[in-house]
Amino acid sequence: MPDYDPNNIFAKIIRGELPCHKVYEDDRVLVFLDIMPRAPGHALVIPKNAARNILDVDPDDLAHVARIAQKVARAGMQVFDADGITVQQFNENAGGQVVFHLHMHVIPRKENVAMKPPATEKEKPDVLADQARRLAAAMQTL
Known part of the structure; x- marks a missing residue:
């Protein structure tokens, strides 16, 4: 397996070198919105x-990511009046991974509404800012 690249886009976001629409942050994880969402x-x-990815992550970090992903899922159910949640996590090229920093996708879903194909359309920044604000507020109550 190739080495971790400290200049990947998510590492730059963590360091504050690139912006994001932040939903939640603690000392171990960062949650932000995908700029090309597959669903709101x-x-x-x-x-x-x-x-x-999952092959080299510290098990305690993975457990914390999973705990926070569950909170994000619960918040997403409320905020987006979702009927379900899709959680995705990809590893290496053959597994569909595109950004080589471990990440879990947490996607609120509506019955009978297909997800957009991956990386097809950028969402408007004001829409993402509003969604991030609402998700962050819901996370505070969980």
Whole structure:
């Protein structure tokens, strides 16, 4: 497996070198919205420690990412009046991974509404800002 690249886009977001629509942050994870969401409220949960994917992440970091992903899912159900949640996590090229920093996709879903194909359309920044604000507020109540 290739080494972790500390200059990947998510590492730059963690360091504050690139902007994001932040939903939640603690000392171990960062949650922000995907700029090309597959559905409204599509969030990414990432560990702050360097981890290429599930194959090399510290088990305690993975557990914390999963705990926070569950909270994001609960918030997404409320905020987006969702009927369900899709959680996705990809590893290495053959597994569909595109950004080589561990991340979980948490995607609120509506019955009979297909997700958009991956990386097809950028959402408007004001829409993402509003969604991030509403998800962050819901996370505070969980």
